[in-house]
């Protein structure tokens with residue numbers, strides 16, 4: 258089977274490559290994309306000799322690389338990602354891009370009736386309705402990679418969704434779970450990047466610290482499992498051992514517990530949604546005595562209530578939330594705003610922007626750009642003060 262890997266230079270991308278090396282008898286890496294980290298290309302090509310297509314972010318890199326590797330067809334930019342997907346419409350697509358840029362490739366692959374192994378949760382947050390339509394109309398499929406959703410899918414394995422009373426995803430609570438909200442203004446970038454249990458790319462690490470990541474995951478669960486909002490719960494496991502659980506109508510509960518590593522969820526996706534033979538490090542025997550589920554403080558982390566807003570309004574509301582967050586996280590990573598401003602600006606944008614029905618990708622793309630530009634302008638003209 259052939260696979261196209263989007264975001265090969267990232268955290269999920271690198272772990273996927275690690276597994277693809279083990280599964281060379283099953284998977285051929287047909288093509289991949291990197292963003293700015295083009296230096297990764299040499300290393301990947303030295304391990305995978307069936308690669309025919311590569312997409313990079315910038316034209317300058319594209320021009321250099323196509324001379325350097327004449328046997329490979331190169332593409333560049335957002336359109337290049339689409340050309341890469343179209344290079345083999347029978348290939349599976351693993352989308353490990355970060356942010357809104359992942360949406361169009363997901364839509365394209367589903368439109369081509371391809372199966373998407375989806376790490377890019379922003380695709381669902383922004384394009385949930387469009388994705389649902391494509392899944393209904395065509396033969397495309399989505400297999401989740403997010404650990405909580407894989408946990409739920411594993412708990413549901415062999416069950417009908419009608420047997421389910423509720424689903425619960427867990428959060429680690431991030432580095433600031435025990436910090437008072439009045440202390441949030443002193444949070445430094447280095448603190449926010451220091452996640453207690455997971456090692457991930459920078460953007461999702463900040464999303465985990467703000468709890469926007471969990472907000473996104475509730476939306477993701479809503480679309481992936483067709484669960485009404487009131488049946489999706491969040492609890493905290495500080496160790497990230499419990500990833501999720503399902504309560505069935507007969508009163509029984511099935512939990513998914515494993516060490517916090519993305520290799521298991523990626524392996525599940527590469528096994529096309531069938532639980533595999535468990536070749537990963539087991540938890541210690543007495544782990545079950547050790548885990549503790551705690552509540553999430555929804556007043557302190559009130560940003561999580563945006564999941565309700567997006568699920569109730571659907572349409573463009575997810576794109577608006579994502580665009581605001583993506584821009585603000587970028588500003589925070591560049592030390593241009595403080596941590597609290599992420600929350601304040603998200604509230605402002607969500608409270609002052611009109612939600613519409615989502616019509617197509619171009620409409621969402623326009624909204625994404627408008628929101629990001631609006632934040633940049635407000636920041637520059639000082640109408641939003643960076644306290």
Ligand SMILES: NC(=O)c1ccc[n+]([C@@H]2O[C@H](COP(=O)([O-])OP(=O)(O)OC[C@H]3O[C@@H](n4cnc5c(N)ncnc54)[C@H](OP(=O)(O)O)[C@@H]3O)[C@@H](O)[C@H]2O)c1
Pocket residue numbers: 263264265266267268269270290291292293294295313314353354355356358376377378379402403404455456457458459460461519
């Ligand atoms: N990391 C995890 O453990 C984890 C767990 C669950 C879900 N996820 C989700 O998986 C996705 C990927 O996360 P990650 O942590 O792997 O992110 P990451 O380490 O930042 O990697 C992101 C990848 O996307 C590429 N990229 C970014 N912007 C691009 C653009 N404009 N055009 C083309 N390529 C672009 C990056 O390329 P360069 O780096 O080369 O520029 C990199 O290959 C996210 O949606 C995240 O929420 C991640």
